[in-house]
């Protein structure tokens with residue numbers, strides 16, 4: 001887990017400890033800063049049959065590590081489409097109405113919620129108004145302003161502060177095993193180190 005996401009995990013653990021896990025969470029963090037990783041780790045902890053520790057090997061955590069958990073669905077915009085449509089939302093949310101295979105809750109993750117079409121947003125809103133029992137909806141966004149206020153108000157927010165540029169530079173040097181600095185890339189791509197890694201890896205493949 002990227003260390004700047006630890007705050008988000010700590011936030012969620014606190015909710016669990018106090019028995020205050022909401023029906024819906026809104027993670028304010030860009031994809032290029034690890035929205036997928038954060039949402040997945042929170043899901044793992046929510047679905048865990050034990051106490052959610054990082055090293056847990058319960059059936060649920062094993063299913064998560066194999067990316068084969070029957071009680072989770074993940075919705076995200078595919079590269080070619082403009083937005084996330086109503087069919088995608090309906091199909092993804094359906095898992096929440098089904099009986100949990102592990103009898104221990106269900107999760108639906110929706111990434112880049114700002115890309116929901118209007119009908120899709122309304123469909124989500126209906127579910128947020130009457131959330132199924134023992135379920136957690138995790139929304140992520142890098143653009144809070146673009147979300148319907150009615151959606152924002154029905155989810156508990158976890159905001160990941162933008163890490164310091166030098167923290168991200170050190171992270172990139174470590175990940176890419178180089179002594180070179182990445183301040184220019186961080187200025188061009190914004191502070192989204194995962195996008196920089198993706199880009200550099202793609203350039204290498206082309207060469």
Ligand SMILES: [Zn+2]
Nearest residue numbers: 048056058061
């Ligand atoms: Zn577990």
